[in-house]
Amino acid sequence: MRKGVLEYCILGILSNGDAYASDIIERLKGAELIVVEGTLYPLLTRLKNADLLEYRWEESNAGPPRKYYTLSEQGRAFQLELKGTWENLNNAVEQLTSTPS
Amino acid sequence: MNKTININLAGIIFHLDEVAYEKFKTYLSNVKTALDQEESxxxxIADIEARIAEIFNLRMKENGTQVVGLADVEFIIDTLGQPEAFIDESETEAPKSSSKQTRRFFRNPDEKVIGGVCSGIGAYFDIDPVWIRVLFIILLFFTGIGFITYVILWAAIPEAKTTAQKLQMRGEAVNLNNIEKLFTKVEDYTSTEKIKSGVNSFVSFVVNGIGSIFSFVFKFIGVLLAIAGAMIAFTLIVALLGIFGSTWNLDGFNFISLNGYIYGLDGAQAIFGSGWRLLALRVGTLLTLLLPLFALVVFLAKIFGRELTNSKLLSFSGIASFIVGLILIFISAGSLITDFRERATETDxxxxxxxxxxxxADIFENEQGFLFDVEDELLHIExxxxxxxxxRSSTASLELKHAASGRNHSEARARAQSFDYPTVQDGEALRLSEYFTVPKESLYRGQDLKVTLRLPVGATVYxxxxxxxxxxDIRNIQDMYDGDMxxxxxxxxxxxxxxTDCSTIQYYNTKEIEESIEGNLDEMEESIERKLEELELELKKLKDR
Structure with a gap:
């Protein structure tokens, strides 16, 4: 279930502003979409490799420097596209599940 | 004093005690192996190490210690998760073919007629549900088992409620692509067939073929085992249903036909009458039936993965009703014992x-072959x-010895007198019956009838x-079995x-006859050969001369 949806959620979180890995994890954990953090790092790297994300280093007083992720131009366009698909899907699900069987 | 080991994570130095270090080292190397195949x-790994450094740092500050302990490492493992999970969840390359997904049994709410059982089974085996429905309807009409099977499956198989379950029902991977497909009903999964070189595609064809044969065999064995288990529970239910059906005289439950062979449909009525005993027996068998029925539902629900919220209540009430049912049956049957206390015989x-x-024996003929049969107000007993x-007397006679049991002697006697067994002599023809009848109210209380034909010497009988x-067991000089007589x-x-008209061959058993014939043949062969040799010798002698 999470496959694909997780990617979409990450893009969605980043469309509201830049974030570093721990922020994204907190958000996803809050929504109970992931249980363990480890799943996220391969995803982020993959999205970055697909040129959907970019990152910059920022110093942190809590430890090593942090990677702050931001949407690339491509990523922004893709996020909007996915949003459309998602809404269609959502409508379809709504329609199907609300009609009495 | 504990030894500490220094490690460098994302440019920061941490002190780990020995135990923590061992654990951390294993974990990190597992992570590395798991991510080895991944692109970048x-x-x-660098990102993960940075995150670990951050968490360690925070915990050091919070706890005010300098050394990372086992608890910290365990916290890391809990937060980040096991390395196998990283890959499983993030794997998007190489979309799995649908056959690799494990299927699960669900009831299909989208194409249901009654409970969606058939269309669920159809989806599981990739068969048009119509065939499953036809099968169930046939089972329903021919034996009635289809009905019970359906109800049990309905109770045991969970309904596919979520989209994910609906995909699992068809054995498709749960991902965004397939979810979309489920709604838009685009069904060209195979359009992306890879074009490979001849050798390559041949090899992969063979490998895939062998693989799918094996997976089919395993799946088949699994299904067989599950079916075998279910069959055992089912047989138990069917057997109990048979007894249940026979106690209630339910023609509809006659599909089990077991009842017919044991008692005849009317067996319970013949023995237990129609009062409280029969009622207790009926309720008792009904109650004992619930336990295996519940057990089968719980068992199947476990297999099909349905959460039964009240399985404890179910098993408790199943066991309780089984015990109560047994008690009722025992009370009912036990009360019969006194009815068999005295025995009386009447002779005509x-x-x-x-x-x-x-x-x-053709006046009353027993066509069904049952021991008991109730017809109108009469009980037939075979x-x-x-x-x-x-x-020694000079005339032939027929002796009818009626015997019956009862609570006391007069009751037994009354029963023994109320037999009806018609016989007719018409010239040479002596006609008997295959069963006798008693009034329905006198019930079956061990009644039997011995009919003895007494013949003076010289009399013949066919x-x-x-x-x-x-x-x-009619005794005779030739010592022949009843059936042969x-x-x-x-x-x-x-x-x-x-x-008077049996051929002698019937005194021997066939094996002896065969052996003796074979022996004779051998002897004949030998003597012929000897004769031939002698003749040849004679011939030679004659020629020599």
Whole structure:
């Protein structure tokens, strides 16, 4: 279930502003979409490799420097596209599940 | 004093105690192996190490310690998760073919007629649900088992409620692509067939073929085992249903037909009458039936993965009703014992005329082959034993010995007197019946009837095939079994009953005959050969001369 949806959620979180890995994890954990953090790092790297994300280093007083992720131009366009698909899907699900069987 | 080991994570130095270090080292190397295959795996590992450094740092500050302990490492493992999970959840390359997904049984709410059981089964096996429905309907009409099977499956198989479950039902991977497909019903999964070189595609064809054969075999064995388990529970239910059906005289439950062979449909009624005993027996069998029924539902629900919220209540009430049912049956059956306490016998003598008889049993014929049968106000009991004995008197006679049990002697006697067993003599023809009747109210209380034909020496009797069911160990000089005696003419001699028209071959058993024939043939062959040799010798002698 999470496959694909997780990617979409990450893009969605980043469309509201830049974030570093721990922020994204907190958000996803809050929504109970992931249980363990480890799943996220391969995803982020993959999205970055697909040129959907970019990152910059920022110093942190809590430890090593942090990677702050931001949407690339491509990523922004893709996020909007996915949003459309998602809404269609959502409508379809709504329609199907609300009609009495 | 504990030894500490220094490590460098994302440029920061941490002190780990020995135990923590060992654990951390193993974990990190597992992570590295898991991510080894990934594209830019090193970068991911660096990110993870940075995150670990951050968490360690925070915990050091919070706890005010300098050394990372086992608890900290365990916290890391809990937060980040096991490395296998990283990959499983993030794997998007190489979309799995649908056959690799494990399927699960669900009831299909989208294409249901009653409970969606058939279309769920159809989806599981990739068969059009119509065929499953046809199968169930056939089972329903021919035996009625289809109905019970359906209800049990309905209770045990969970309904596919979520989209994910609907995909699992069809054995498709749960991902965004397939979810979309489910709604837009685009069904060209195979359009992206890879074009490979000849050799390559041949190899992969063979490998895939072998793989799918194996997975099919395993799946098949699994399904067989599950079916076998379910069959055992089911057989138990069917057996109990049979008893249940026979106690209630339910024709609809007659599909089990077991009842017919044990008692006849009316067996319970013949023994238990129609009062509280029958009621207790009926309720008792119904209650004992619930336990295996519940057990089967719980068992199947476990297999199909349905959460039964009240399985404890179910098993408790199943066991409780089983015990109560058994008690009821025992009370009902136990109360019968006193009814068999005393036994009485009544004997009728019928004098026969003539010295030759042709015996048939065709006045009352038992077509169903049941021990009991209730018809109108009469109870038919097939418990007749026919025998032939010698008598010193000069006339033949037929003796009817009725026996019955009762709570006291007079009751037993009354029962023994209320037999009805018609016999007719018409010239040589002596006609008997296959069963006797008693009034329905007198119930079955061990009634039996011994019919004995007493013949003076010199009298002859022909035994018709129709008496096969009632004849009981008739002694004869030839020592033939009852069944072999049929269809022959017998004469009462001073030594006993003797067959007048049996060929001698029937005294031997077939093996002896075969052996003796073979022996004879061998002997003949040998003597012929000897004769031939002698003749040849003679011929030679003649020629020499």
């Amino acid at each position: 795996g090193e970068e991911i 003598q019928i004098t026969l005329s003539g010295m030759s008889f042709d015996i048939t 418990n007749v034993r026919f025998n032939i004995e010698a008598t 035994l018709d095939e129709s008496i096969e069911n009632i004849m009981y 049929l269809g022959h003419l017998w004469e009462m001699t001073p030594e006993g009953l003797s067959c």
